[in-house]
Amino acid sequence: MVSQFGSLGYTIMGKTADLTVVQKTIIDTLHKEGKPQTFTAKEAGRSQSAVSKHVNRKLSGRKKCGRKTCTTNRENRSLERLVKQNRFKNLGELHKEWTEAGVKASRSTTHRHVKEFGYSCCIPIVKPLLNHRQRQRRLTWAKEKKKWTVAQWSKVLFSDESKFCISFGKQGPRIWRKSGEAHSPSCLKSSVKFPQSVMIWGTMSSAGVDLLCFLKTKVTAPDYQEILEHFMLPSADQIFKDPDFIFQQDLAPAHTAKSTKSWLNDHSVGVLDWPANSSDLNPIENLWGIVKRKMRNKRPKNADELKATVKETWASTPPQQCHRLITSMPRRIEAVIKAKGAPTKY
Template identity: 30%
Template sequence: MVRPFGKKTFTVDVRKSIVRGHEPGAHPKILATQFGCSSSQIYRILKNNRDDDGVVHRQSPGRTRTTSRAMDRNILRACREDPRRTSTDIHVSVTSPNEPGPSRRTIRRRLQSKNRKARVEWAKQHLSWGPREWANHIWSNESKFNLFGTDGIQWIRRPIGSRYVPQYQCPTVKHGGGSVMVWGCFSNTSMGPLKRIVGTMDRYVYEDILEKTMRPWARANSGRSWVFQQDNGPKHTSGHVANWFRRRRVDLLEWPSQSPDLNPIEHMWEELERRLKEVRASNANQKFAQLEAAWKSIPMTVVQTLLNSMPRRFQAVIDAKGYPTKY
């Protein structure tokens, strides 16, 4: 019998069988062949049986944790104080003469673990929410649309040996053909405005969009009682923008980090991409005009379908223990 690769884990019943098989005088090598393991494992089980006065199943303790609970709290506190801190910044912040700072990779793992727990907790808190609870919420985000092609991988089916035949190649545009960045929002009753972003979108550009585009539309379509959703991007959470929300008394939906799969507007961008899949644009102005027209033509049935999917999104996050989901 061929010995399997790696260490084999046995149940308590199997360990007892090995001990009983050895009592009549069976050699450990024979037992190793019978149970499909190495002789050293058989010797170890027999030794543990003598030392512990019985068969026990010892759980492997695993790798020793490199950070203390106090250090983990310091890492999370440093991140909360300034969400823009990099892992290097946090490493410098938590390092002390008494306890050397963890590696940058360890810091990222601790933060990712924290984010996953926060996602699960947030999903549980909102799992029972239905259309009534989401009725006054406004969903928002930014997205980039290429004038030509896609940023993702494009597959082409072609016969063997025809790799360089023109009809089986992806056409290209010099310098990638350009792109258009847009900001958009919607609610359960209306598609909101689609705003083109020219240049880099920083906190000042974002505040301008909130003041001149989002707020007038929200007051006209949702009255004075509405809740605004945004992700935790640096420009969204900057002190400058936070002051605007306080000054304008806008209620914000608390949002877990790294959670695009919880935001229905991500699927709205995909819907927009599908509607313009076969439509070509020769320049950025034409592309934005196409995007805006397609955005306005999206029926409210699409919005309702997305909002009705919210409980399923939340359950998927809970089932995945905070890891990314299919949404």
């Protein structure tokens, strides 16, 4: 005979998990009917020992054992509200503000409750600040490009600038050393106030990467136009083999200057309209990160060696990797729409 509770299918993984309200109801009902504990355990989806403990506890009138909590559910909810109001408060600030409201709890209790809420202390991800107008512009742009296919994005030449620095003596967060070796040269982590660095301008497309341009000073509009003529146009000719391509650039002052716009029009270069502060929409930003991660174990000693290392690492980027980044564009568009213009995980 199949019990009326058999179709509920309530099971709890683990022998030490507490009984649910439904399981307690099933056990109590079947116990009153005089059913054996083996049958009751099967219907409730629990072990026979769990059923026996529940029945014996009810018969003896004994409540659940264990130390009582020092805070109420209402006080716990107030702590969770404090966390949500300002995610940047440290544990000490949360504990102080919570106890000042009349809650009697230790710092460890505060920490335990915060962890029970599902929060953990992490390093925040840095994203560009977007105002309301910029979010709306991103959302509108994403909706306009929602139907673009990967084939259409493959005709776009993405460009961007990035800074590469020399990290002197980088040996990781920890080292192996013996007693008395703390000041040994081999055990020191060196630091410099102004490490040598290079600023780079580059392009990428679905076909791969091309020429890099090392920038010496702050780029003005005339400087940028020379970069376009000596680096962007040759790259486009080599990659696309025809003038039917779209050039992407951000809204830097040198890029949006009137003289730059005239130069692009004179050379019949179609420019992709681009929303402000939208590095998460540009796949070349991810490529810069990949190149920098590949250079972690490199130890250039000066700017010249740094340039050579960047060139070598950049040139070794496989076209398949660039193609994968381009195929992520539809997902980036969907992410912006879902976030209503706010920054995305990209």
